[in-house]
Amino acid sequence: MPKVGMEKIRKAQLIDATLEAIEKYGFHGTTVSVISKKANVSTGIISHYFGDKAGLIDATMRYLLEQLKQELLNHLPDNHNHHARLHAIIDANFASVQRSKKAAVTWLVFWTQSMHSPELARLQKVNAKRLVSNLKYSLKHLIKPEKVEWSAQLIAAQIDGYWLRNALSQTDGNDSDHAVETCKTLIDNVIRDYGLAQKA
Template identity: 40%
Template structure:
């Protein structure tokens, strides 16, 4: 029988082990056995807490998504500005922050996007992430653009973030200054 309180310790440990194994071996090589070995636990523990590899991968993505939106909430609370552009740029900078662009995390996000095209669980998680990001952008934009236009602009900004993130990831690193400059230029055109 597991010790009381162990899930709170083991689950984050197993998620970090999954991220490291995905970084080293990719999604296909991230077996329950290899992840368990990396975490120093029996594969049975992964099956117990997550119901297997897919459950662990799902929880890993939920963890990264949760981490992103917690960081975004914190950044918006601490850095909130009067300017709509500045508030949007907080969202952009958080999307391109260190925690989201570490090479090992990038590999997990890339694998997640690939899985989302073929797996309903990961597709749903991708939709949740996209909708929450778009909602955050619309909230900042609708006061100056109106609802319909803010939805359109938020789609473009989210696409620019994803595009800069993806291109930078494939090129070996994201040029955050360049990416934020281009996105700011677009916002300045739209917002006058």
């Protein structure tokens, strides 16, 4: 009989091996055989837990999405300061785990493959909606109602744009620091220009 907790350990091993394989070989070079060798398990284990490569890729993306969610929870302030909460969303999206080379390459693969995979496309839509929803939740406490949707979409686009630029440039953390600062400045400017205390 398998040891208690072995499934969780095996799945984590396989997801980590998938991240490493995608970083080194890209999506098409990341085969079930390559992943199994990196994880030091048989290909049958992958089939048992995930069905096939698509299932494992799906699980890997869910893992990254969960990591992003946890980063946000870790960065959120204890109080109900919505301005600080918006800044925390920026910090979470540019946290080290999200901008590591393994994660960056996998995210890029994810976005590309989502155009061809209905399930990955669904996960991408969930991720995009979650970001906008989180932004809107705090913005509605700080700015005029008619500017909430527009501002959330603008900030989300800037987050995605800077993240993509940084991932493609493959430079050091200074670019990410600049991105964080710029995104937070945009938030501050939106609150300044469209704050509830401002006149139309």
